Amino acid sequence: MSLATTFSRALLGIEAIEVRVETHLSNGLPGFAIVGLPETAVKESKERVRSAILNSGLEFPARRITVNLAPADIPKAGGRYDLAIALSILQASGQVIEASLAQRELLGELALDGSVRRVTGALPAMLAAQARQRRLVLPIANASELSMLETAQADCIGSLLELVEHFVQGRQLSALSALSSIPPSPEATPVLPELSQIRGQAMAKRALQIAAAGGHNLLFIGPPGSGKTLLARSLIGLLPDLTEAEAVELAVINSVAAHPFSPPSWRQRPLRSPHHSASAVALVGGGHRVSPGEISLAHRGVLFLDELPEFKPGVLDALREPLESREITVSRASYRVCFPANFQLLAAMNPCPCGYAHDLQRTCRCSAERIRAYMGKLSGPLLDRLDLMIEVPALAPAELLEPRQDTTDWSAVRTRVAACRERQLSRGGQLNC
Ligand SMILES: [Zn+2]
Structure with a gap:
């Protein structure tokens, strides 16, 4: 033959x-x-x-x-x-x-x-x-x-x-x-929230619970060292595990992106935190060989943007469409591809370029004009998509030295969040966000 x-x-x-x-x-x-x-x-x-x-x-x-x-x-x-x-x-x-x-x-x-x-x-x-x-x-x-x-x-x-x-x-x-040496384990150890390790910040922790329950986008504004980053990163621990179908969906995206896949993280929601120097293609996907970006790798999980105003304006504007449609379409001359991008946006920023505006212990060195320009880096449509904006103040030295730790039962909160999400899904077929 x-x-x-x-x-x-x-x-x-x-x-x-x-x-x-x-x-x-x-x-x-x-x-x-x-x-x-x-x-x-x-x-x-x-x-x-x-x-x-x-x-x-x-x-x-x-x-x-x-x-x-x-x-x-x-x-x-x-x-x-x-x-x-x-x-x-x-x-x-x-x-x-x-x-x-x-x-x-x-x-x-x-x-x-x-x-x-x-x-x-x-x-x-x-x-x-x-x-x-x-x-x-x-x-x-x-x-x-x-x-x-x-x-x-x-x-x-x-x-x-x-x-x-x-x-x-x-x-x-x-x-x-x-x-396959590792059997699929639906009861994989959940990442327990590290929130109990964070002193004070009751308001920010409450906001995290609300954001976790409703899938809302959240922005933390506060001076350096107030714990914004740690707070934001603990959100992932409050979210319920992925279902089998969702885990497969995420594994497919990781497989296409040639992203190393670790079996212990199966059914855990992803947390992606790209650096502020990331390009628009790295964030939303595309490139010569069209591959998924950070927003698709954060599908069903959290995309955390630290130092939000430091991202290039074009990069942040590229997020607007996927935040609305929960997917991103990349078009080429002869074909187009669509990647799912149903992520929750979490962002953190300083209140001004030096970081100490509204701080009672330190003096801000920024002019009103500089602060206006700094805040102006965030476009109206993007701010409009951030459902919760929470100020995270610096803790007073006395609060930091306080021996009493957070006594909240965070695993109970995690269970409540899961129950709350289930109620929303059975009522409207989607989260309230
Ligand atoms: Zn300042």
């Missing part, structure tokens, strides 16, 4: 789209061409595939090879098709004769020695393959990001030769379920 087809998956946003890899061997001058809108990294796959096949002790056919990646209108990037291309060449040249390849999808970048390297977006590819009732073969390096899913079914390989030996000699592949 000189014609063969294998299946792989392209990545478009968080969607994994089926790609047919068709290979035709014809007579004529030996050559190797890949067609079907491949980008540079895919074109380079010719060299990787050739070396990997030869270094695995197999034969690279000395014929005219045409590989077509269909559908042609989807942009194809990265080395994720290497494995599928190699297998279709081996099948077309009769080195692998396997009918079950039609029930398989192949994903993996080949190294020159024939080993298989990890790819981005393995999780959406596996979910899409399962929906088509095909079994995915993927690099063993991707196994950990799929191991948390109870329903995950895939085969993991370390090299091209392993897969060829499976088809030719019936060698057993390592199934994903056998590899």
Whole structure:
């Protein structure tokens, strides 16, 4: 047979789209061409595939090879098709004769020695393959990001030769379920709020509870050292765990972003706190190879922006649309992708550039004009989306030395927050925010 087809998956946003890899061997001058809108990294796959096949002790056919990646209108990037291309060449040249390849999808970048390297977006590819009732073969390096899913079914390989030996000699592949050493634990240890460690600030703590219960956006204004950052970071501990479906949704975004995924944080809500020098693309997503930004990585969790006025105005303005629509659409000339971005915004800022306006113990050195310019960095529409604005005053030295700690039972508060959220969801189908 000189014609063969294998299946792989392209990545478009968080969607994994089926790609047919068709290979035709014809007579004529030996050559190797890949067609079907491949980008540079895919074109380079010719060299990787050739070396990997030869270094695995197999034969690279000395014929005219045409590989077509269909559908042609989807942009194809990265080395994720290497494995599928190699297998279709081996099948077309009769080195692998396997009918079950039609029930398989192949994903993996080949190294020159024939080993298989990890790819981005393995999780959406596996979910899409399962929906088509095909079994995915993927690099063993991707196994950990799929191991948390109870329903995950895939085969993991370390090299091209392993897969060829499976088809030719019936060698057993390592199934994903056998590899997952960490069982999914719905009762993962919740991050208990660190709020009891913070002295005073009763008002700010109350605001945090309200924000946690209603999913409201919150801004803390206060001098340096008043505990704004610590307060804001403890919000995550008050929020209920993610449901299984929400956790999968978040894991898919992390998989696409090639973000290291740690199984213990499964079902925990994310907290993302980008530095104020972050660009608009880093925050909302985009770039040459469209990838999710901080707001999508904070999906179903908290995006914390410390020193809010220090962010570039264009960066903050880019947040307005996703705050409203809870998703972000990135458009390119020939396609557009949509990332979910349902996050809760938490921000902190000083009351003035020096930080000590309204402080009773220190003197503010800023002119009225400077304070106005500082506050003016925040646009009206952005401030409008911050539901709660709370002043966090500096504590007096006597308060800091006070021996009595916060005695609130914060795990009880966490339970109340969860119950309150449930009531809102059953009443209106969404939070009150
Ligand atoms: Zn000042």
